[in-house]
Amino acid sequence: MAQELLWIFISALLINNFTLAYFLGICPFLGVSNKLDTALRLGLANIFVMIITAVAAWALNTFVLIYAPYLRLISFIIVIASTVQFVEMAIKKWSPELFKALGIFLPLITTNCAILGLALFATNKGYGLIEGIVYALGAGGGVTLALILMAGIREETRVLDIPDVVKGTALSLIVAGILSMAFMGFAGMFSAA
Amino acid sequence: MTLSMMKTIISSSPFLRSGLSTPRIMWEVVITLVPVVGMAAWVFGISALLMTLVCVLACWMAERIFLPPAPGASVLGDGSAVITGILLALCLPPGFPFWMAFLGGFVAIALGKAMWGGLGHNVFNPALLGRAFLQAAFPGAITTWSAPATSFFALRGSNLALPFLKGESVDAMTGATPLSAMKFTHQAADWQDLLIGQVSGSLGETSGGLFLLLGLYLAWRGLINWRIPVGMIATVGLFSGILYWIDPAHYAPPQFMILAGGLMLGAVYMATDLVSSPLTHKGIWIYAVGIGILVVMIRVWGGLPEGVMYAILLMNAVTPLINRALPTRVYGHASPTS
Numbered sequence: 001m002a003q004e005l006l007w008i009f010i011s012a013l014l015i016n017n018f019t020l021a022y023f024l025g026i027c028p029f030l031g032v033s034n035k036l037d038t039a040l041r042l043g044l045a046n047i048f049v050m051i052i053t054a055v056a057a058w059a060l061n062t063f064v065l066i067y068a069p070y071l072r073l074i075s076f077i078i079v080i081a082s083t084v085q086f087v088e089m090a091i092k093k094w095s096p097e098l099f100k101a102l103g104i105f106l107p108l109i110t111t112n113c114a115i116l117g118l119a120l121f122a123t124n125k126g127y128g129l130i131e132g133i134v135y136a137l138g139a140g141g142g143v144t145l146a147l148i149l150m151a152g153i154r155e156e157t158r159v160l161d162i163p164d165v166v167k168g169t170a171l172s173l174i175v176a177g178i179l180s181m182a183f184m185g186f187a188g189m190f191s192a193a
Numbered sequence: 194m195t196l197s198m199m200k201t202i203i204s205s206s207p208f209l210r211s212g213l214s215t216p217r218i219m220w221e222v223v224i225t226l227v228p229v230v231g232m233a234a235w236v237f238g239i240s241a242l243l244m245t246l247v248c249v250l251a252c253w254m255a256e257r258i259f260l261p262p263a264p265g266a267s268v269l270g271d272g273s274a275v276i277t278g279i280l281l282a283l284c285l286p287p288g289f290p291f292w293m294a295f296l297g298g299f300v301a302i303a304l305g306k307a308m309w310g311g312l313g314h315n316v317f318n319p320a321l322l323g324r325a326f327l328q329a330a331f332p333g334a335i336t337t338w339s340a341p342a343t344s345f346f347a348l349r350g351s352n353l354a355l356p357f358l359k360g361e362s363v364d365a366m367t368g369a370t371p372l373s374a375m376k377f378t379h380q381a382a383d384w385q386d387l388l389i390g391q392v393s394g395s396l397g398e399t400s401g402g403l404f405l406l407l408g409l410y411l412a413w414r415g416l417i418n419w420r421i422p423v424g425m426i427a428t429v430g431l432f433s434g435i436l437y438w439i440d441p442a443h444y445a446p447p448q449f450m451i452l453a454g455g456l457m458l459g460a461v462y463m464a465t466d467l468v469s470s471p472l473t474h475k476g477i478w479i480y481a482v483g484i485g486i487l488v489v490m491i492r493v494w495g496g497l498p499e500g501v502m503y504a505i506l507l508m509n510a511v512t513p514l515i516n517r518a519l520p521t522r523v524y525g526h527a528s529p530t531s
Binding site for chain 2: 036149152162163166171174175178179182184185187188189
């Protein structure tokens with residue numbers, strides 16, 4: 001069991017990285033990756049929301065959707081978004097420090113495709129509660145890893161003599177492509193074992 | 194003595210120079226690569242020489258187009274594009290179509306160097322970037338290995354394949370590389386063979402012993418940071434040694450892991466890229482050990498037989514973060530760690 005959980009974690013973290021292998025959550029990856037500090041906080045918010053998503057998706061699948069499977073997509077979106085809003089209010093009341101650290105990113109991230117993707121993938125793979133949470137940790141960690149790598153490179157590019165034609169979005173997209181190529185090295189890992 | 198007789202020269206730092214200019218360093222590295230290309234030609238025949246020529250030409254052309262030299266500068270440039278071309282050729286299999294190699298060389302300079310603002314600005318190693326691009330674009334052609342040539346002038350089967358046409362000439366003589374043999378059939382080659390270089394593989398994946406000598410020379414000349422190859426090779430040896438100690442039937446022995454494939458080439462020439470490696474010694478150690486761990490992980494558990502290229506590219510991506518975490522001491526200021 002522990003080995004299986006580790007495999008789920010590493011698979012979501014590196015091999016099937018949500019950002020660099022599945023290309024989910026590209027908008028924050030390109031939009032909020034110009035500073036390391038914000039990128040890290042966005043990543044943490046992502047992990048947080050993903051864990052809530054995993055729990056919510058599991059609860060919906062187990063208790064509600066067995067009676068109405070055709071409601072899956074819409075109920076995932078509504079339930080996840082509202083749960084995160086609710087949790088955000090709870091954090092604001094009980095832990096202002098955490099609220100400040102996660103800041104605006106918490107509501108921003110809820111409607112991201114990576115979040116819905118996580119819920120749908122976890123459902124497709126038939127993960128239980130614990131597996132789902134580990135999967136969310138791995139996937140969120142993978143998104144965070146991609147974000148801070150991207151932010152590190154983009155901070156570096158600020159002091160470089162980047163030609164005008166590639167400055168800005170073009171550079172971000174090319175760097176994202178290069179990172180994605182580098183992550184191809186993890187493809188197929190552990191599948192033979 | 195009047196004031197006007199005193200000659201005052203106003204210049205900015207640095208005042209002491211080592212005498213080593215960028216072109217000087219680059220051409221010296223190019224010269225050390227001559228025996229490597231010679232070895233490849235010895236093992237793989239004329240294909241190796243032509244492949245090197247094609248890659249160097251592509252890199253040089255891309256450099257001329259995207260980073261035109263200043264008026265009066267050498268037509269050959271500062272030599273860094275030549276190094277990129279030779280290194281790219283050394284990571285390609287001998288039967289690789291030349292037009293693909295040309296494309297790879299062009300991409301290596303365009304996306305690996307020019308896009309970042311030229312020499313000294315690239316975050317990733319250009320040659321490896323070109324290789325990764327080729328691996329993603331032509332996964333079939335780049336993993337078709339030919340056995341060492343029978344005659345020197347025999348061109349490899351698919352060398353002259355035309356772009357976008359299905360080449361009908363399929364190389365009939367293929368030989369598995371030591372690493373793919375290990376991966377798929379669990380047969381480890383003799384380490385003596387790997388040391389001398391009579392094995393199948395990419396152009397630069399032949400003789401581990403030759404790279405050892407060149408690495409020693411480059412480190413002695415101060416052209417590479419010895420910590421990178423030492424850290425990488427020690428990590429690979431230690432990590433694979435532990436695995437081998439746990440289960441010798443399943444894992445390859447450490448001397449095989451060190452000498453097989455592109456590890457020696459990567460450790461001496463690729464990871465040591467002055468631009469894309471970290472700035473501080475402590476950062477260098479983290480970088481080298483990280484590459485070593487990733488190499489073993491990808492080779493042992495990954496879907497691909499070889500992982501040196503991806504390991505170095507991944508650590509190149511981490512390098513900006515390492516540099517941020519371990520900043521260099523600003524001259525005249527206290528050490529940032531104290």
